[in-house]
Amino acid sequence: MKSSRLVSLLLLLQTRGRVTAAQLAEELEVSVRTVYRDVEALSAAGIPLYGDAGHAGGYRLLDGYRTRLTGLTAGEAQALFLSGVPGPAADLGLGSVLAAAQLKVRAALPPELRAHADLISGRFHLDAPGWYADADETPYLATVADAVWHNRILHIVYRRWRTPTDVERRLEPYGLVLKAGRWYVVAGPGPRTFRVDQILRLTAADETFTRPDDFDLSAYWTAYQRDFHARLQQGEAVVRLAPGVRLARQPVAGGRTDDDGWTVATVPIESLDHAHAEFLRLGTGIEVLEPPELRAKMARTVAELAERYGNFEGYGGD
Incomplete structure (x- = not known):
């Protein structure tokens, strides 16, 4: 467990820059005293890190130092490649980006973990949409995704099931969800949920919005599904x-x-x-x-x- 924790500490410093002992202890779910011992162990192993005292202090790696991903376990390497779903990535215009990222990660893996990652690609394939259903036409998905990334307000004409069917809406898009092959955008104010394939027209405004700091997309979707099923059973x-x-x-x-x-x-x-x-x-x-x-x-x-x-x-x- 200690070796795994040391790798996690090292990667935290590599990705976040300066981190305090208290922050590391909270992230790794250990005591601050344990963090001190782990830092000493890394230093003894030749890892170039140093600590600054004071209110703005903390630990950081020497500028330019990067570690290879040798700390990945076989299971972690498999999970990493299994999580890269090419279909949704391509829908969002990120297909080539995903392929390039996987290639770089694969090159950084040691030979034994690279073999495990290759097994995943050859033995597991995720096809999210259900049978007997044509794929939804989502011509505005890339624009919606761009608005999600850049907190840009959208003005849409949306088709809903009740009268009047075609309505105009102003959206503050917080996030995208892929459910059973269908894309949904969760947007404020509200928030509310909209099917991307039911957007008839769309205009991306130059105006931006402030995303709520306390909004949790995963928690919202879990609650939304629970309420949806409760409403169905009337x-x-x-x-x-x-x-x-x-x-x-x-x-x-x-x-x-x-x-x-x-x-x-x-x-x-x-x-x-x-x-x-x-x-x-x-x-x-x-x-x-x-x-x-x-x-x-x-x-x-x-x-x-x-x-x-x-x-x-x-x-x-x-």
Whole structure:
């Protein structure tokens, strides 16, 4: 553990410049006394670092000193190359930059870790979009990404699902999120979330904004997903499921088996229309008991199907 910590300390000094013992201790989750001992160990090993006393003091490496990435473990090297996703990088106009960065890192690795990194490239491939869906057209993605980098305000015409569908919005773009092959921009004020492929027109203003210091994109997205799923499940339905039948994406609560071997359970639903379409997929393997409106809607559909297929014997006969 000490050798790994020494490498981490060295890389922190290399990337951040002057760092105090207290800052190093907090970053490495050790005591300040341990930092002092680690600094002495590095100095004894010939690493050219020195410390300055006083309020603005701290440790730093001698100007021009750079260490090779020999401190990487095999797992860290594999994770580094696995995290470089070429598709999204290309979407953002960074495909060649990613390739160049990986080439430089690969050249800095010792031979045994270079072999591990090469295994990752040959054995793992990430394809984010789902099946049976065409890729979204996102002609403004590069412009949105540039605005995110440079805190530039965007004026957009955006297509939403409710009336009026096409609206004008002023965005302060905080960050981009790639979810299941679809790009979203999280923007203030709010913040709010917008699908990049639903931007119809876009103008990047010369005006800039100040990004909130306390905004955490990862924390926001986690909370947004949780709230999104909570909003989807606006009601409940009581259903009977035939033996062996399962609902793919809906949690089942209070399931009990009746005398016919069917499971009676309560499931969350987004809306009557959505539940109607989802339950029809199960054919005769499901019976809706409640709410009455959904049961009636299912009954009407079944009656229409029965009428439509009533003269089935007239087709395909001898």
